[in-house]
C-alpha cells in the first residue's frame with residue numbers, strides 16, 4: 001500500500017466518472033465544488049466524450065486513461081484534438097506531441113517519481129517480478145509501470161517490444177549511451193523467440209551475448225541479462241540489463 005492516497009484509487013467499472021463527479025459514491029474525499037473537484041469532473045466529462053472505450057478497459061488501464069485525460073485538461077484546454085483510446089499509453093508513436101505529454105502527465109500523477117524511485121531501488125535487480133510488484137503497489141498496468149521503471153531505475157536497462165515481423169518500439173534509460181542501438185530483428189539465441197512463437201510464456205533472467213540485441217562492432221565482447229514475457233497480442237516484451245562495462 002502506498003503511503004499516500006492517490007486521487008483515483010477508488011475508480012471502478014460501475015462507478016465510472018459519475019462517481020468522480022459526485023465525489024462520494026466511491027469514497028473519494030474531494031469537494032466537487034473545490035477547484036480540484038471541478039477540474040476532475042471536467043476532465044471526466046472529456047474522458048466520457050471520447051466514447052468511453054478507455055473506461056471499459058481493466059481498472060489499471062482505466063486509471064491511466066483518466067489520468068491521461070486530466071493531462072489534456074491541464075495542458076491542452078481549448079485546443080481541438082481527437083484522443084483515441086488506442087493512443088493512450090502507446091509507446092510506438094514516439095515521444096512528441098500532445099498524446100505523449102498527456103501520457104507523461106498520467107505517469108507523473110499515478111507513479112510520482114519521489115515515491116516510485118525508492119520503491120524501484122528496493123528491488124535487487126531489474127525484473128518483471130519487480131515491475132509487477134510495483135504495478136500492484138501503484139495500481140498501474142505492467143506496460144505503464146515497465147516504462148516508468150526504465151525511466152527511473154537505478155540500473156542501466158532497456159525494454160523492447162517485438163512482433164513477429166518487426167521491432168515495434170524500445171526504450172532505454174538515460175544512462176545508456178546512444179551507440180547501443182538495437183537490432184531490428186530477433187536473434188534465434190534469445191528466449192524472446194520462444195516467447196514470440198508460443199513455446200514458452202516467459203523466461204527467467206538469462207545471461208546472453210550483447211550481439212544478440214545490438215549489431216554494434218565489438219558487441220560480442222559483452223554480455224547482458226535478458227528476461228522475456230508475453231506482451232499484448234502476439235508481441236513479446238524483453239527487459240535487458242546491461243553490464244557497467246557497456247556504459248563507457
Ligand SMILES: [Zn+2]
Nearest residue numbers: 083084099102
Ligand atoms: Zn489523449
